[in-house]
Amino acid sequence: PVLIQDPMSISWDDATWIMTSSFIIFTMQSGFGLLESGCVSKKNEVNIMVKNAVDVIFGGLGYWMFGYGMSFGQGAGTNPFIGIGSYFIDADEKEMGSIFATYIFQLSFATTATTIVSGAMAERCNFLAYCIFSFCNTAVFCIPAGWIWRKNGFLKTLHVVDIAGCASVHLVGGASSLVAAIMLKPRTGRFDHGIEPPPMGSPTNAMVGMFMLWWGWLGFNCGSTFGVSGHKWKYAARSAIATINSSVGGGMAALTFSYIAHKKKFMILDFITGILASLVSVTAGCALYHPWEALIVGTIGSLVANVTTPILNKLNIDDPVGAIAVHGSSAIWGMLAVGIIVEKDSLLSLSKGNAGLFRGGGWYLLGIQTLAAIIIIIWSFACTFLLLFTINKLIPIRMSLEDELAGADFVEHNIRYEWNTPSKVELCTIK
Amino acid sequence: PVLIQDPMSISWDDATWIMTSSFIIFTMQSGFGLLESGCVSKKNEVNIMVKNAVDVIFGGLGYWMFGYGMSFGQGAGTNPFIGIGSYFIDADEKEMGSIFATYIFQLSFATTATTIVSGAMAERCNFLAYCIFSFCNTAVFCIPAGWIWRKNGFLKTLHVVDIAGCASVHLVGGASSLVAAIMLKPRTGRFDHGIEPPPMGSPTNAMVGMFMLWWGWLGFNCGSTFGVSGHKWKYAARSAIATINSSVGGGMAALTFSYIAHKKKFMILDFITGILASLVSVTAGCALYHPWEALIVGTIGSLVANVTTPILNKLNIDDPVGAIAVHGSSAIWGMLAVGIIVEKDSLLSLSKGNAGLFRGGGWYLLGIQTLAAIIIIIWSFACTFLLLFTINKLIPIRMSLEDELAGADFVEHNIRYEWNTPSKVELCTIK
Amino acid sequence: PVLIQDPMSISWDDATWIMTSSFIIFTMQSGFGLLESGCVSKKNEVNIMVKNAVDVIFGGLGYWMFGYGMSFGQGAGTNPFIGIGSYFIDADEKEMGSIFATYIFQLSFATTATTIVSGAMAERCNFLAYCIFSFCNTAVFCIPAGWIWRKNGFLKTLHVVDIAGCASVHLVGGASSLVAAIMLKPRTGRFDHGIEPPPMGSPTNAMVGMFMLWWGWLGFNCGSTFGVSGHKWKYAARSAIATINSSVGGGMAALTFSYIAHKKKFMILDFITGILASLVSVTAGCALYHPWEALIVGTIGSLVANVTTPILNKLNIDDPVGAIAVHGSSAIWGMLAVGIIVEKDSLLSLSKGNAGLFRGGGWYLLGIQTLAAIIIIIWSFACTFLLLFTINKLIPIRMSLEDELAGADFVEHNIRYEWNTPSKVELCTIK
Structure with missing residues (x-):
């Protein structure tokens, strides 16, 4: 978000x-949950939703305890690298409006950042280990978020432009996903018969999840003006059309890519990957792009993103939901795109007086x-490696082979699918 | 929407x-997707969701390229029939707030209009042909939207009242659906054993979709005041109660109808049809009705709508999700209802000084x-016929018999349902 | 909601x-529907969603006809027990803004209250009897809502604090659920093999429903400031962080409880129960709690809530979705918590100058x-008993044994699951 003002000057509008x-933005958690749940095999579809809930629970705890302070603390000792203070955030009546409104908005970003990684770890990560990871991972996001958005953050001082968290949310998530996927190793048997992914457990649920993320992204990008007063609403409106136009381009590209790459089939995962990747890549400069640029x-x-996926597969890096491609590769492009395309804006100076390479701004x-x-x-590489390496000493992050084959839904939640499916009952009746 | 003001006077409120x-309103795409997906057979449930996404992608492209200009362009040559200019919409910083906010709102209407038709074409329309249709169909909606809402549109000049798109969104969609359903012919075997519809693939998903549309409709109708400043918020509040009360009436009527017509069974499709039809029919005058009138x-x-469906079936017109009944017949009633019931309003004069037949306004x-x-x-008849007729010359709009029987999920997206269902795995284990 | 002002002074902000x-808040209906649908067995999953729709339809009718008047009527005869007047609510142009905005907000609370009970009655309650119950039950909610929120309501006069309906929505719903569950008796065979609940029909849908309720609750609690002008937005912001922090605590407690009570398994129903119960318990004082208090x-x-469930089971009280525990027990705690923890607030004096026991406010x-x-x-006990007792004379509230075994989806809606499952088709092909 663009903290273009003293938070104390927030009006009720x-x-x-x-x-x-x-x-x-919180509804995006439902979207991530359904998307990931639809992408994995049936035997893990509930567990992955619980993990998404855990991201709000343990991620929310961590953000309240230390995350918000690391990002936006302004206490003694705050430096360009990390904020100090504002731990266990609280506020008196005079300040509670602006502090808590800021907190709830930033929290919605923080929980999203952790959720991204849960997809790349799906179907083979121990649940308890994931809970610890989810709590600690908050710091991995919060510190760079402060670099970019805290008044004295060192990337902010350099005038880096990242309006809605392209680097701090998505690139952190995508890069962490890569490390996590490598450290966890592929699902058992994943690459035994080539690189084609296993069938999705529920493509319909995955599509519904994608839809929910799509509309939630409008809140994500447009909300990042952090208000509507003054000229802010104008940037919010530009963010909205940029968000949709970006997904228009992304959707068409994904359909075209899949048609060519998969013998005239429109693969669902390619389609979802393309649309979400386009949404990721527009976040950095969403309030600054002209509609055609966003396209x-x-x-x-x-x-x-869609080119990244087969490369990862060839390297036998197993990312069940495509988190690395969607949130990693596209986020790199998203950050670069700002440096290439963006024009200088005058109303709020979100581009800090700079312009992109093609717009006469130089390098x-x-x-x-x-x-x-x-x-x-x-x-993100370093932190996630250290974090998972440490957690692995406490609780093995990889599920046992037996548990993995049985599926986390049964192992962790005692869900027996044969009790549930009506066809089974009928089957018995028929016999 | 009621463009009751110079768009440049839009405030941040x-x-x-x-x-x-x-x-x-964009969340309604999730609703339409789930509803249609739940209504069709399992073998097409993913494809229909992709088609709903395509409506945003290609519909969004068309609306940006030419649709918005056709509706609201004010360039040289603009006449009561069609707007000119504003193609590939863009705006400078001074105007971007009002133009892009207006654009994003109108776009959410435009993508809805196309989505309606996807339901009537379900389970037998070629996917590529649908993509082309989705792109071009934008014009079918945009031109009449301009008649009703553009300052010099000829229906606006006549003082037609259509606050939230009863005619321009729903009637266009419903009438186009009728033509599309007739041209595509029924699904293979649809009427071989009478007129009873085949079982829904997932009544639960269809119900969730209906729920999403229900709440989304509040944004649709209440947002159509196009603001809250001045007296606008009062009309928005009246739209809210009218919307809910209309669905109260529609729901009770649907339950009663189904109870009588289907031997004491409450058929899910009748129920959904009734609720959505009631929501369609209230759109034209939503901000003007008293609560009891809305009921x-x-x-x-x-x-x-519920009477229309069996008639269509008897005519062997196959509309898998009931789009013609919901968006066509009820929209006709919705337009007439305004002419019969509506009182003259004084605050914003949305009824342009006219009143309905029963309110002393004459004919x-x-x-x-x-x-x-x-x-x-x-x-809508003429355009949709011409459009589908032309597309059919390029790509046959009807899927091949073989493809239709296999289902679009397999044919277009390579989804093999036997790989996915756990019961199958268990089955093998049992044997 | 805190009606801290003359409704006529509502601004457009x-x-x-x-x-x-x-x-x-209306989207919470989708959440309740999916949650309940996911908790019950497959053969009732559609019927329970229809019942949730019925809550809006018949509940909405009742609220319009008499409910709003019972709660907020100010006509002649209005007394501390019940409001009089404002039946079949309508308003002229001058007042429609504030009256209809108030109405739509209160309606969203009212339909929620009835929906709660539908869960406890699931899988064995006659559908027609439920429709009558849903219509009449509105009064059971509306009268105590007036006690707490109407200017001269007797609990309001005593300065009871219930900001977002902990007592009037949840406790009414929870207590009514207990009576309904006892009167309906357990599902056939429910306790034949011990107290362990039968498997959930779709834990995934239940989780999605929980997610939807979670985010909807932000609207529920934060909207209860009934505006943002003046100091109201500050309380809304505090409600947001209290809501999330409460669920953080509730989620962790539920995971811990389940881990201990269920041999290291994280049961889905325990998890959902815990999160929703935490959200219920924070409603009474949401705008007043410090973040750590909310936790x-x-x-x-x-x-x-999670301790209540096994007690109910041991008493052979069958509550398929845990409504009594979630909305009953936790709501009692929520009301008491305010009396123990809350500090005196000064900006809007929502605590009416009182403070909790631990805050020097005495008893x-x-x-x-x-x-x-x-x-x-x-x-709630008395009304629900009388209501169901009376309805039972007209239409037996309990489904016949035959109908119960066949499932309400087939009996009421003619849904034959064997037609729908693709595995069945494949099965035939294989044989």
Whole structure:
């Protein structure tokens, strides 16, 4: 979000926008849950939804305890790398409006960042280990979020442009996903018969999840103006058309890609990957793009992701829901795109007086956008590796082979699918 | 929407309402997707969701390229029939707020209009042909939308009242559905054993879809005041109670109808048809009805739709999700209802000083409402026929018999349901 | 909702908040539907969704006809027990804004209250009897809602604090559920093999439903400030963080409880029960709690509910979705918690100058909160008993054994699951 003002100057009109947007963003958890649940095999479809709930529960605990402070703390010792203070956030009556409205909005971003990784770890990650990961991973997101959005964050000082969390949410999530997928190793038997992915447990649920994410993204991008007063609503409106136009480009690119790459079949996972990737890639500059620019950004973002997936598969990196491609590769493109395409804006100066390479701004903006992406990738790699490595010493992060084959729904939640399916009952009757 | 003002006078309070409403309306795509997916047979349930996504993608492209301009363009050559200019919509910083907020709201209407037709074409329409149709069909909606809502549109000049798109969205969609269903011919075997519809693939999903549409409709109708400033919020509040009360009437009528017509069974499709039809029929005058009037309008709208369905079936017109009945017949009633029931309003003069037949307004309002309905039906018939006829020359719009029997989920998306169902695995284990 | 002002003073900023919140609350109907549908066995999953729709239809009719008047009527004869007037609510143009905005918000609460009971009656309640119950039950909610929220309501005069309907919505629903579950008797065979619940028909759908309720609850609690102008938005922001933090505590408590009570398994129903119970328990004081207080309130609320469930089972009280535990026990705790924990607030004086026992307020607040809970429990017990007893004379509320075994989906809606499952088709092919 663009904290373009003293939070204390938030009016109730701004608060309405901020809170409504955050409520919309929370619905994205339902979307992620359904998408991931639909992508995995039936025997894990409930467990992955529980993991998405855990992201709000343990992620929410961590964000309240230390995450918000790491990002936006302004206490003694706050430096360009990390915020200090505001732990276990609370506020008196005078300040509670602006602080809590800011908190709830930022929290909706934080829980999203962790949820991304749950997809890449699906079907083979121990549940308890995941709970610990979910709690700690908050810090992995919160520190770079402060770099980009805290007043004295070092990337903010360099004038990096990341309006709705392309680097801090998606690239962190995507890069962490890559490390997690490598460390967890592929699902048993995943690459035994080539690189084609196993069938999705419920393509219909996955599509519903994608739909929910699509509309939730409007809250994500438009809410990032962090208000409507003054000129902010105008940027919010531009974010809306950029978001939709990006997905228009991304959807067309995905259909075209799949038609060519998969012998005239429109694969559901390619389609979902393309649309979500286009939405990821537009986040960095959503409030700054012209509609036609957003269309191009989305088109390229979609292709980047869909080209990434087969490469990962060939490297035997198993990412059941495509989190690395969607949130990693496309987010890199999203950060670069700002450095290439964006024009200088005058009303709120979200681009800080800089412009992209093709807009006469020279190499500066592209340079810092690239730098931000590289730093955040390295950060996420290192932190996630250390985190999972440490957790693995406590609780093995990989499920036992027996548990994996039985499925987490049975192992963790005692769900026996044969009790549930009516066809089984009928089967017995027939026999 | 009621463009009761110069768009340049939109305040940020209005923008908040307009954008929030449009975000809610976009969730209706999830609703349409689930509803249609639940109504068709399992072998097509994913494909129909992809088609709903295509409506946003290709419909969104068309609306950006030419649709918005056809509806609301004000360039040289604009006339009562069609708007000119504003193609590939863009805006400078000064105007972007009002133009993009208006655009995103209108776009949410436009994508809905196309989605309606996808239901009537379900289970037998070629996917590629549908993509082309979805792109071009935008014009079929946009031109009459301009007649009703553009400042110099010829139906607007006549003072036709259509607040939330009863004629321009639903009647266009319903009439196009009728033509499409006739041209595509029934699904193979549909009427071999009488007129009873085949079982729904997932009545639960269809019900969830209906629920989503229900709440989305509040955004649809209440957002159509196009703001909250001045007296607008009062009409928005009246739209809310009218919307709910209409569905109250529609739901009761549907339960009663089904109880009588289907030997004390409450058929799910009748129920969904009735509720959605009541919501359609209240759209034309939503901000003008008293609560008890809305109840009556919804009750009649529900019955009109539920009576239409068996007639269509007897004519062997195959409409898998009931789009013609819900969006066609009820929309005709909705347009007429305004001409019969509506009182003159004074705050914003949405009824343009006219009143309905029963309210001492004489025949004028009823006359022009009827005229608008007739013109829009003829327009939609002609355009959709020409469009599908032309597309059919390029790509046969009807799937091959072999493809139809195999189902679009397999043919287009390579989804093999036997791989997915756990019962199958268990089956093998048992044997 | 806190009607802290003359409704006539509602501004359009307030109206935007009130209406947006109510639209969000309506989405909770989808959540309740999916949750209940996922909890029951497959043979009833559609019927329970229809019952949820019926709650809006017949509940909406009742609320319009007499419910709103019973709660908020101010006509001659209005007394501390019941409001008089405002039946068949309507308004002229001058007043329609505030009256209809108020109505739509209160309606969203009313339909929720009835829906709660549908869960406890699932799988064995006659559908027609339920429709009558749904219509009449509105009064059971509306009268105590007036006690708490109408200007001269006797509990309001005593300064009972119930910001978002902990007692009037949830406790009424929970207590009514207990009576209904006892009167309906357990599902056939429910306790034949011990107290373990039968498997959920679709844990995935139940989880999606829980997610939808979670985000909808933000509208429920934050909307209850009934506006954003003045200091109201600050309380709305505090409600948001309290709501989320409560669920954080509730989720952790539920995972811990289930891990201990169910041999290291995380049971889905325990998890859902815990999260929803925490959300229920925070409603009474949502706008007044500090974040850490909300965490504690939610933790205890979650445990209270999860301890209640096995007790009910041991008493052979069959509540298929856990409505009594979630909305009953936790709501009692929620009312008491205010009396124990809440500090005096100064901006809007929502606590009416009182403070909880631990905050130096003495026993008064705890006393009246307890009193309110007791009175509302007795009221709900008595009314629901009388209501169901009377309906039972007209139409037996319990389904016949034959119908129950066949399932309401077939009996009421003619849904034959064997027609729908693809595995069956394949089965035939294989044989």
